[in-house]
Amino acid sequence: MSSRRSRSRPSGESSISDDQIADLVSKLQQLVPELRHRRRSDKVSASKVLQETCNYIRNLHREVDDLSDRLSELLASTETDSPEAAIIRSLLM
Numbered sequence: 001m002s003s004r005r006s007r008s009r010p011s012g013e014s015s016i017s018d019d020q021i022a023d024l025v026s027k028l029q030q031l032v033p034e035l036r037h038r039r040r041s042d043k044v045s046a047s048k049v050l051q052e053t054c055n056y057i058r059n060l061h062r063e064v065d066d067l068s069d070r071l072s073e074l075l076a077s078t079e080t081d082s083p084e085a086a087i088i089r090s091l092l093m
Contacts, residue, residue: 025049032056 025046029035032052035044071088078085 021046028053 029038029044029049032049034052034056035049038044075085075088078088
C-alpha cells in the first residue's frame, strides 16, 4: 500500500477500499473510448486509466470549444430573422 493512502484521515472522513477504487477505475475504463475496446484480459493500470480519462476530457473540452466557435460563426453569418437562425435557436433551447 502506498504511503499516500496509509496517512491518517481526519475524523468523520470516510475511507474508500481498494475494491471500491478498482470498481471505479473499471467504470472509468468503460467510459473512455480508447480504453473501452481493450480485451478484459488486458490489464490496464489505474494510473493509465486516469491519464487516458484526463486526455479524453481535454479532447471533449476542445471539441466543445470548436463547436461553439463554429456555431458563433454560423450565427454571425445568418440573418437574425431568417428561418435558418430560427432553426439554430430551436436546437439550442
